[in-house]
Amino acid sequence: MNEQPPEHGLDTIEERSRALFHDSVEGLDFALRSRLTQARNAAVEAASARRRPWIFRIGTWTPAAGVTAAAVLGVFLWLGSPLGHHAVTVADGQSTFEDLEIVASVDEATGDAMDMLQDDFEFYDWADKAAVSGAATSG
Amino acid sequence: MPRFDTLNAAWMVWEDPAPAPEGVILEYRRELDKFLGEIERRAFRMAQVALRDPDDAMDVVQDTMLKLARSYSARPSSEWRPLFYRILENGIRDLQRRRSVRKRFMTWLPGAKEDPDNEAQDPLDNVADSAPAIPEILMQGQAMQQLEVSLRALPTRQREAFMLRNFEGLDVAETATAMGCSEGSVKTHYSRAVHTLREQLVGVW
Structure with a gap:
């Protein structure tokens, strides 16, 4: 449906423009293709990360948990222990x-x-x- | 392994602990990777035609991939294509709007130069302005260059309808979803675009 081969000697403006467009897509240079592949990999990783069970996502929350723990400890030391x-x-x-x-x-x-x-x-x-x-x- | 219409459905209704859900995730990754791999280069070229700048086009395509993956990947994979193009076209429009605001702001500044993104420039200026794309333009030839200029000159909705229907091969209903309008509007925009392009290009080609 989408990957029509380039055709030449086409009559209609739609066919001719489609063939030109697909030629230009095939002519994308290696650097651009590489960047697109990197973007795709990042997107796939982002999607699959959302679908992992919570146990696999613990690592994601580690920095936030560390900051929170440090903040709680700081408040605790500043005010002193309410139990002491x-x-x-x-x-x-x-x-x-x-x-x-x-x-x-x-x-x-x-x-x-x-x-x-x-x-x-x-x-x-x-x-x-x-x-x-x-x-x-x-x- | 049981088969499902979509891997998303498989993930949602997963009950059997064996094989592990990680296997479903891997298959889901493969399906999303395959979809994006099929679509990415055409999407990039469509964005580049609309925006002219390859870096801007790359940014929009990257954002589109991430948004689709994060927000809509739970939808059935049959819906991904029109959703992807809806996000892409919204991104292109946002970028064009920001450029327009920037251009308006720049004209107020004393000694401001003419914005190179001006849509009404001579086609030859386009070649000079988009220096990184010169090899690509040479490779594609004069006809593609002329087509790009004519597509950019179309009203936004007509250009979207023409590219989605003709380049991407979406049907009328999918194009309507991607453009966020009715199927009747898609037909009208597409018909007008073809008419305009025929007037402009038949003599040139």
Whole structure:
């Protein structure tokens, strides 16, 4: 039906143009044929990949699964484990920010903030325990 | 192995675990590969006639193959041919539309050159503009070159109807599916195309 041989000496415009067209198809150079073959192979591969059972398609999802796992792990590490004993961090975020503020600030009268921390270490240890016990009783 | 009308049907209703579905997939691959192998060169030439640029034609054919494989390969294989050409013609039209918009945009720019894709150019300009295709044109001869110029000068729907019916050998119903129009429209477009081409080419050939 489609692969009519080239005919010459044809009468109608349809026959003549068809023969010319099929001649030109046969005359496609090797490079173009090669590119068409590559395109065909890619298409066949794409189609058969869709038709494979799910077990054969696991490899397709591996990169996405890896990225998702990394993201979950990152969030987990950033927020800390909700199952652990980081009650101060989770339950009393406000006090954590206050502590950070004290550490970061520089008191002109006392010099470096880290020096102040060393001087009042016992006080901050007590404050930390008080915050934990307060959170436990309120919770 | 049981025989089915289409391998797609075989895959859908597969119940017997032996032989493995992989065997069906392999046969399905062979059928799709055979179909695309039969059609690819004609499709490329039709796209090249419409677009003139071999790289653009190759891009459109590649996209068409992938879209058919991804979206429509579950359809019976008897429907693949008109579906393939429907996707192809849509791709050609999209590309021509993008060229038209680009050309309109370029004319607004100061110092913009004339777009080489202008449809109303002298046929001799086509030879100079499509440098990569010169050996091919020489091989095909003056008659094919003249035919291509005349086909490009046709309205899009007439060119589609003529190429699908006459070059690809689709019947009226398949051509209507490929063009997304009625069978009556296909007949009208085809008749007008033949009439125009006869007027233009009989004296030249």
